Amino acid sequence: MGDVLIAGAGISRFGRTEHTTGRQHAVHAVRAALADAGISWSRVGAAFGGSDAAGLADTLVAQLGLTGVPFINVKNGCATGGSALVSAVNAIRAGLADVVLAVGFDKHPRGAFDPLPADWGLDDAYGRDGLMVTTQFFGMKIQRYMHEYGISARTLALVAEKAYRNGSRNPNAWRRTPISADEILASGPVSDPLTRYMFCSPGEGAAALVLCSPDAARALSGVPVTLRAAVVRSRRFGSFEVFSPWVAGGELTSVSRDAAAAAFEVAGVAPGDVDVCQLQDTESGAEVMHLAECGFCADGEQEKLIADGATEIGGALPVNTDGGCIANGEPIGASGLRQIYEVVQQLRGHAGERQVPGGPRVGFTHVYGAPGVSACTVLSR
């Protein structure tokens, strides 16, 4: 199939504000992406985008311009950005348009994400007894993983410490103050073994990409990056997900494993070829487990890799170089495209203080979320 290029990438300042709406974040990110590609909004032939909780993307035409562009709303939980991206890629390959926008944005208040049992097909008792709490799932998944593979609580703290350190080098991040591993361990338990500073927080922000065909790219001024694969998958039987009254016995399946393997196959590269990656880090344990689920190491190797600094910006496999969800917060609709924005900066050599040395050539992104969905991409320059 024909290559699809990323001609422009834009992002807004992530965080939590009183006055900025999710749509305002989105307009900012889209205009930044258009400027990066060196085009005007009227050049965009189709658009795909969405948010989980901040409104419909197609209403953005009121600010961007009433050009008549087909603008399709996407709503797919944590895979909203990835799904918008896949739709944009398919639109280019199908010949619908040669320049296509993908945008993801969101805005969540403090304490967002209050699921009710009935919305998940569960008995009301799960809410009454205090089990409708997402952090419990994250605690229980990493608790089991630590037991099976010898991961220490200190490793979880090192992951968060790296996130805040990388965030301090990222002008668009929310959390820009370094926090030590000791402070992270002492920040108070939330859902054992995870502490407060090991978690991301619901937040706000937006990211946008201008995608194009190779022919269209020749007429644009930006520095294009090739999107080698963009894959979305949902879970198979036997996975362990949030709000599960029961989990099948035996070895767990993983939607992240499935999506990552599919992305690498489509791209024709192996995890060992990747120079920089962004992995879903809803909390520290997720980054640890996703390193293995996405194929970057064997289960248990993370303990030594992280202690040795392999996942640092100067390490063998830099992970979440922009600070990830832990430092940027989690605006659900925006996170997947934020990751791609970051990889585009890294592959172009434009990542400033957080630039991975040595001229990275291949990047990878991964999101994971409820109720068992994952989106992965492979990019190269």
Add this chain to the structure above:
Amino acid sequence: MLSTLGTLWTWTVQRYAPKSPPYVPPPEGFQPFAVGYVELPERLRVAAVLDVADLGAIRIGAPVRIEATGGVPRATPIGET
């Protein structure tokens, strides 16, 4: 009918009061409580509230008794009552 005896597959402690509604705290007020999954011989793991005396003594692999309640199953380490 599923077995009532199994082993603790994983667990965590809910350290802060979940949002009410839907959570209904006990009459004496919220106290941190444990939840987990109990692995049964029928090759599945069942979510349960863990009734334990000491939140610091919970161990993966510990034998537990699990009982249906009409709501969320409850489990107790064998040896504790």
